Amino acid sequence: MYYWDNAATTWPKPRPVREAMGEALKRYGANPGRGGHKLAYVTSEAVFRARETAANFFGLSTPDQVVFTLNCTMSMNMVIKGILFSGGRVVISDLEHNAVLRPLHALSPYRPIYDMAQVDMKDPGKTVENFKRAITPQTKLIICNHASNVWGVIQPIREIGALARERGIPFAVDAAQSAGLLPIDMEKDNIDFLCVAGHKGLYGPMGTGMLLTSGRYPLSTLIEGGTGSHSLDPNQPDTLPDRLESGTPNTSGICGLKAGMEWVSRRGVATVYRHEMNIIQYLYHSLVKIPGIRLYTPFPKEGRYAPVLSFTVDRSPSEKTAALLNESGVAVRAGLHCAPLAHQKIGTENTGTVRLAPSAFTGMDEAEKIVKIIRQTVQKSLQR
Secondary structure, eight states, X not given: OEEOBTTTOOOSOOHHHHHHHHXXXXXXXXXXXXXXXXXXXXXHHHHHHHHHHHHHXXXXXXXXXXXXXXXXXXXXXXXXXXXXXXXXXXXXXXXXXXXXXXXXXXXXXXXXXXXXXXXXXXOHHHHHHHHHHHOOTTEEEEEEESBOTTTOBBOOHHHHHHHHHHHTOOEEEEOTTTBTTBOOOTTTTTOSEEEXXXXXXXXXXXXXXXXXXXXXXXXXXXXXXXXXXXXXXSSOOSSTTGGGOOSOOOHHHHHHHHHHHHHXXXXXXXXXXXXXXXXXXXXXXXXXXXXXXXXXXXXXXXXXXXXXXXXXXXXXXXXXXXXXXXXXXXXXXXXXXXXXXXXXXXXXXXXXXXXXBOOTTOOHHHHHHHHHHHHHHHHHHHHO
């Protein structure tokens, strides 16, 4: 099988990740922070080392402000509901994922509580100006994804973050599609809340995510429960990470995520990005020449786009194209990719798109085979 659904979950996982998870199941069998014995201590140390790895990876000075979650969606829910518990409005981009849109809708199903800033696909400066214009006196939070999971366009988070910092507004970044592929430094990029998926560009297991917080803005809790600290107090602790982490954590998953971050660091974020972008640029050059295929973005230049490429085949639903590719052993994602705003922006909400996303393991020889398979698939599709 040719696996090209890496924007959803990277696969396969590096050997160090698999080994770290197996080792954790053998060595770290106790609840971290919840036992007065050696096994609990060494498990706590393993989890803390993972916090340190994440803090170093994303330019955060305090490891205790790394909160482990189930996924990026959970992290975003914690931010949105933790900031807006007493009301207010949010500025979002018109490329946001349902991980942002649905929590906002749940808070106010009958009257939108968000103002939308248009992303200019060609001019990042105009994008920043659009965010500036969308801010109102009621704005309590600014959110944007770092890179679109449909179109790959990279948003100017450092400049948007500076705008938020000037106005005293918390700034949250959805890094689901960028963590491990694009450089992120929370302090330099003016990020207050970084929401991260562990199972994508960081090559960790599914069911792992992180919320990294600058500590400037406290969050109301989404979940309360046992933390192993201040147990006589019925109130959730105020200190991080305990305030936002309750119950037994996914220790083996956290150890696998740590190994994934270390694996990416050894390869180099820039090296992985350049490798995947070379493949995406080759695909773009190749697919644009095939009659019947439609591409929706300009040529994906490095620094302006993340390594994903979406397309459609004339007169064919994206799901049908994906099914035909599956018959040829190619795994891709079709449909709306849980990002209806991104499709509405371009006009593909009725057809969806087929999305191609390579990984660090994808070779150029495989990309050449994929182009041939897609060419044959398009011919079949147009003949039916």
